[in-house]
Amino acid sequence: MNGPHGEKPRQGWAGLWNISFGFFGIQIGFALQNANMSRVFQSLGSSIDDLPALWVAAPLTGLLVQPIVGHMSDRTWLGRLGRRRPYFLSGAVLAAIALLLMPESGGLLMAAMLLWMLDASLNISMEPFRAFVGDMLRRDQHTAGYAVQTAFIGTGAVVGSLFPYLLDHLGVSNTAPAGGIPDTVRYSFWAGGLALFAAVMWTVLTTREYAPEEQAAFARAEPEAGEGAPAAVALAERGMADGLAWIAAGAVVALAVRAWALEKEVYLLAGLLAAYGVATMVAIRLARSGRSASMLAGIVGDFSGMPPLMKRLAFVQFFSWSALFIMWINTTPVVAQNFFGSADPASAAYQEAGNWVGVLFSIYNGVAAIAALALLPLLSSRLGKARAHAICLIAGAAGFAGFLVLRDPEALVICEVGIGIAWASILAMPYAILASSLPQGKLGIYMGLFNVFVVLPQLLVATVMGSIMKAFFPHEPVWTMAFASVTLLVAAGASLRMGGEVR
Template identity: 35%
Template structure:
């Protein structure tokens, strides 16, 4: 009877994470288009970050619950796969309904309907995210962990590339309209969400079918768990009060590595949240030279008509954000290929810190790329005419992509070895606090900073993101990774 966890082939590791490609496809569509959708439905710049708070709040609530539940689950589908499949089905429903929010105006205001569908999508994405992270930790042996999370990062970014660029392709290749009047959603965005929902469900079903999770006795043997420490579904469910007490005890006693990574995560995700929320208005103002007043719903409502040039510029800028987000995902996917080898050679901390530093510098450099001269750009699939500054913004996307690849892989690779095997799911869920909390802080403060400090000049809030990422890079060097003694203690916990 084999006592050592077997090594997996490349395609086995690929199949474990393949569904994450579809989940990230949907998540990328949301990141690149929700600000655009909510703005078209009537949100102002100050309130945009408040609507985006739905995502981290859902993560804060959902992931620890799902993590704890998946630790205790073992049925015909396995341990993590039931949650991945359920989350995917719910996410598909949200992705179909969100771009159709204006159709439900007889029942709910479009803005409220949009916010509810964003909440449904985010809750569903989070139901998928946490079990996928834990599935890699469960299935991939320690010697392949860098590879496992690097492949997951690669697949995430492949999905993000396609999801980010899809509305642009539907407009410039297929010919769908990319503009919308106030209270409506552009047809290219609507169809992008339909396609994304289909891809999400298909890839998740692939992972569920092609990945066979270990039986409880095999898992316990591979992870070195005793009978008392093993994961089991037997016995009575503890009362709610006891479960809450146990949960807070876990939080209080979290591994040192996890606490130190939380600081890095705070500054990293604070920056990412700003980028996702404010890149569209930032480049519309800074690169397409649209006055900030055209992001004020009160001003727009008082204007006799929104000039056609403003409508077209907003549509073009919104499409280009998809190109930029796809670009950083391409660079992240490429970097993910080399990430494991770089981490093995130079150490995880060095690679992680250097990546974040490059991302921070890239955000700050947004200020340098304004150029209003219009140029024709051949994107292979089509040609477009955009300001030269928009093309130049592809340069900082290299650094942003490298930082994003590291954020997706390095903290989880560093953390996985510090966690007790029988509590991996719940601790991965708790670790999501370090993703959700900084986004909540960013959502509560970024809009105020933008309006009160920068007078709604959105390019400067991107600089704030850069400074935050640089602080995160410096914080990496204070993280102490688990050593062999820690790992042995964790196994017996």
């Protein structure tokens, strides 16, 4: 039954639980990937210098998949299966298969291809979950909805991160011959695949999406029915020089790689810039010929026509996620070398460090789960969402800085508390702000485009960070944590500047 003035019905805790429980399983998959893929790659023979290149599959996949899935899910309705749930289900099946196959990787190439498949599948499931909260909840419940989703993300990440550590303490072998993967990691991936599929199926089976005609009946959705035409008109009026400028930027980056002998992975960045330039030119031609409803024209038009608030939040997200990707790539090598005294992946000390990183990751995710429900609502009600977000990001910057001054691996738990507070806010606050300000009919595409600013910094870290570290801090990965701290401070400053316009 509709609420007052045709609003969506208010969801109780059971409804909030069912809407986001699938994210618990998705985050188990992400946690296993984030905490263990560097370990898997190095166990299969990769050097630390090659890690960013191997990891680049993950952000590149997200960059391509999320806007496409967002665009398509806005236009999908498969009867009883609904609008977003077909993507939850298909992504979960593919991700579970990738997790089951990952421990059987026969070499680096197979592991890299499975990482690509895993990340693509997780993104297929994850992107619609962001829009799903906005679809199912009235606006005054958006903060609560994303807080519950963040709590499930944190809890799922704790479970995924702790799998190898717990199996080790249960007597499962934590070492393997050169070129092999320890049984602790192997069994963790298998269990994670099953858990991911079961959690997503819970959401698929316990929720019922509002049909297009039901969405149209809600008073707050009706004014948005015509949204999108201005973006198409604006795209048709743009000149081809815009696309040529992106192509030229790609050429400049490619020339810089050769001139300054940068890492070859930076060529990927050059290629992406040029590809977006070509896509822009094609989209402009489609819009001018009256085919603005095509997927390419729609995505490019909506990207260039993002609402001003979304653009300001995108800047905050860009720097926030730069820090996170630095952490996921480098924490295991940093902890192994600086706190356990070994950079050799075949050593027992390195594998012990890998397990401790899993514990540390579980701690920051556990803190995030608690902070999402206890701290964020309190801060946002008193300070506003933007200022609360800034304070949480500053806590995360302090946590990253701690890696440079602490010497006891157990003391790193303190760092993870600050990082966990930041992580909770990064997962909840920007989406709560966006969901209440975006047109309902374009919630999927805008959430997908917003996640471009989650992916772009990851690509930059994966392509540029290797060159920076090799030039200035060779064999000292701990300095990556200083970069992470600074980028979070930049994001916090940008969020503080938004404080006056966002409550």
